[in-house]
Amino acid sequence: MYKTEFTEFICEFQAEIVAMIADMDPTAEYRRDEWERERNGYGISCCFQNGENFEKAGINVSVVNGIISEALLRQMQSEKREFKVNVGSAFRACGISLVVHPVNPHAPTTHFNYRYFEVDNVWWFGGGFDLSPAYVYKDDAEFFHNALKEACGEAYYLKFSEWCDQYFWIPHRDEHRGIGGIFFDDLNVDVEFIKKIASTYIPVFRELMSRRIKQPYTDLNREWQQIRRGRYVEFNLICDRGTKFGLVSKVGRIESILVSLPRTARWEYCHKVIGEEETRSMTIFKRPRGTSYTLAQ
Amino acid sequence: MYKTEFTEFICEFQAEIVAMIADMDPTAEYRRDEWERERNGYGISCCFQNGENFEKAGINVSVVNGIISEALLRQMQSEKREFKVNVGSAFRACGISLVVHPVNPHAPTTHFNYRYFEVDNVWWFGGGFDLSPAYVYKDDAEFFHNALKEACGEAYYLKFSEWCDQYFWIPHRDEHRGIGGIFFDDLNVDVEFIKKIASTYIPVFRELMSRRIKQPYTDLNREWQQIRRGRYVEFNLICDRGTKFGLVSKVGRIESILVSLPRTARWEYCHKVIGEEETRSMTIFKRPRGTSYTLAQ
Numbered sequence: 001m002y003k004t005e006f007t008e009f010i011c012e013f014q015a016e017i018v019a020m021i022a023d024m025d026p027t028a029e030y031r032r033d034e035w036e037r038e039r040n041g042y043g044i045s046c047c048f049q050n051g052e053n054f055e056k057a058g059i060n061v062s063v064v065n066g067i068i069s070e071a072l073l074r075q076m077q078s079e080k081r082e083f084k085v086n087v088g089s090a091f092r093a094c095g096i097s098l099v100v101h102p103v104n105p106h107a108p109t110t111h112f113n114y115r116y117f118e119v120d121n122v123w124w125f126g127g128g129f130d131l132s133p134a135y136v137y138k139d140d141a142e143f144f145h146n147a148l149k150e151a152c153g154e155a156y157y158l159k160f161s162e163w164c165d166q167y168f169w170i171p172h173r174d175e176h177r178g179i180g181g182i183f184f185d186d187l188n189v190d191v192e193f194i195k196k197i198a199s200t201y202i203p204v205f206r207e208l209m210s211r212r213i214k215q216p217y218t219d220l221n222r223e224w225q226q227i228r229r230g231r232y233v234e235f236n237l238i239c240d241r242g243t244k245f246g247l248v249s250k251v252g253r254i255e256s257i258l259v260s261l262p263r264t265a266r267w268e269y270c271h272k273v274i275g276e277e278e279t280r281s282m283t284i285f286k287r288p289r290g291t292s293y294t295l296a297q
Numbered sequence: 298m299y300k301t302e303f304t305e306f307i308c309e310f311q312a313e314i315v316a317m318i319a320d321m322d323p324t325a326e327y328r329r330d331e332w333e334r335e336r337n338g339y340g341i342s343c344c345f346q347n348g349e350n351f352e353k354a355g356i357n358v359s360v361v362n363g364i365i366s367e368a369l370l371r372q373m374q375s376e377k378r379e380f381k382v383n384v385g386s387a388f389r390a391c392g393i394s395l396v397v398h399p400v401n402p403h404a405p406t407t408h409f410n411y412r413y414f415e416v417d418n419v420w421w422f423g424g425g426f427d428l429s430p431a432y433v434y435k436d437d438a439e440f441f442h443n444a445l446k447e448a449c450g451e452a453y454y455l456k457f458s459e460w461c462d463q464y465f466w467i468p469h470r471d472e473h474r475g476i477g478g479i480f481f482d483d484l485n486v487d488v489e490f491i492k493k494i495a496s497t498y499i500p501v502f503r504e505l506m507s508r509r510i511k512q513p514y515t516d517l518n519r520e521w522q523q524i525r526r527g528r529y530v531e532f533n534l535i536c537d538r539g540t541k542f543g544l545v546s547k548v549g550r551i552e553s554i555l556v557s558l559p560r561t562a563r564w565e566y567c568h569k570v571i572g573e574e575e576t577r578s579m580t581i582f583k584r585p586r587g588t589s590y591t592l593a594q
Binding site: 031033045047049056058172173226230233234237238247254255257258259261262263264265266267268269270 | 328330342344346353355469470523527530531534535544551552554555556558559560561562563564565566567
């Protein structure tokens with residue numbers, strides 16, 4: 001249905017984001033890799049590392065196809081409960097995903113993913129855009145959620161933000177990875193709607209970074225960021241279905257799948273949240289599931 | 298069968314190791330936590346952090362019981378293929394586990410775990426002891442494997458070292474976490490045999506640390522260690538059944554389960570192994586699965 005059109009969109013969108021980040025941090029080392037899996041598709045992975053402003057920024061496009069294996073079906077069923085496809089069916093998928101980990105502990109990690117999936121005669125879109133700050137700023141949270149509300153429309157926003165809040169939950173920690181955003185799956189909509197939502201990334205990112213990327217910070221701020229980066233790693237490796245899909249489907253490329261991990265992270269045994277700002281942010285990470293939209297208020 | 302006796306042993310063994318590490322690094326911050334889960338058991342977690350010699354050292358004992366849930370059975374079945382226990386059966390387990398991450402990149406991370414499990418009328422021991430160095434030293438590898446061979450006897454050593462090599466394999470990286478050791482499960486043996494194997498830790502650890510803990514190192518050495526620590530995190534969060542058991546069974550304590558993670562780790566996109574020593578070690582991590590015992594030769 002939308003495979004060709006969406007593939008074109010994500011490739012152009014990737015190039016636009018790469019240009020923006022290169023412009024915002026000329027000091028970062030840049031690397032672009034095109035990869036191909038014989039008969040199973042291809043991808044373009046772009047990564048900035050070790051910059052003055054960005055510790056790591058990965059922007060991936062992939063266009064893959066394959067056969068639904070038992071392991072993959074099991075993985076997909078947990079994602080899509082009423083999934084009625086059989087083992088042996090052919091699937092085609094394309095998507096774009098991004099993670100940007102800024103150096104400054106006051107600047108949030110941004111993540112999005114938009115994907116299109118076809119199997120037998122069924123097709124759908126999935127994806128979302130969420131924010132993981134170490135320090136939660138009320139103004140930034142409102143700005144972010146309101147931008148999403150405007151792009152999605154109120155009804156979709158309410159549904160998607162609740163879904164996002166359910167998704168980016170770390171059960172073994174009883175806390176959220178960040179402050180939510182939007183998340184959806186199994187969505188049969190016109191491709192223009194997805195393009196519109198996806199495109200909010202650029203102005204939202206520019207605004208959030210302009211507010212925080214040069215803010216002074218202390219060693220304590222940096223330490224707290226590293227602890228939160230540890231939680232990011234835990235979520236991605238233990239909970240994230242996208243990562244698991246990549247590892248199980250075996251049509252991806254390991255360096256591209258794991259580019260989402262921060263450059264550095266830290267785990268302390270029984271880490272104590274001591275500062276006032278850290279405690280305030282932690283209270284927000286511990287908020288009830290499915291209440292992300294309250295951050296827009 | 299052996300629950301009381303083994304519980305006593307692991308508590309004494311834990312105290313002995315804690316005393317040894319305190320002696321080897323008086324600068325490390327030490328913390329001891331006793332925890333209890335109403336009706337589901339208790340544990341003692343001991344942790345050293347941020348020392349001159351040890352970045353992080355966790356030594357846990359736990360004595361738990363519970364009912365086999367569906368999720369837990371699924372987890373155990375993947376561990377024990379012919380597991381014939383039903384959902385709803387009561388289980389009792391006790392065990393000790395340890396991870397020590399030294400500061401010096403030339404000193405290996407050591408890990409062991411020994412556990413006793415009873416369900417219905419079946420009981421068994423499981424466990425193992427393995428080494429994850431960033432830099433593989435031939436002499437150390439031989440010393441380590443030979444000590445295990447002597448403790449287990451040749452037949453068990455061959456079986457357990459092959460098993461270990463299968464277990465500590467990171468499939469998405471096509472590499473081993475380290476240089477193997479021993480691993481076993483479903484073992485019906487006299488408790489004295491397990492005590493004997495477990496007890497090798499103290500002399501082996503003392504010897505390995507005395508060889509490496511004061512060796513001079515460079516920034517490059519430290520960077521390579523951080524990359525290997527990243528692999529350690531990947532294995533523990535994606536592959537390790539012990540960690541998954543802890544997260545699924547819900548009778549554990551999250552800080553104790555995740556104390557195995559290193560204090561710091563690093564992920565670089567498409568990291569290139571450039572030095573001669575790093576390349577040599579990487580070749581060993583990429584050796585075929587199930588050939589760990591060759592490191593003893």
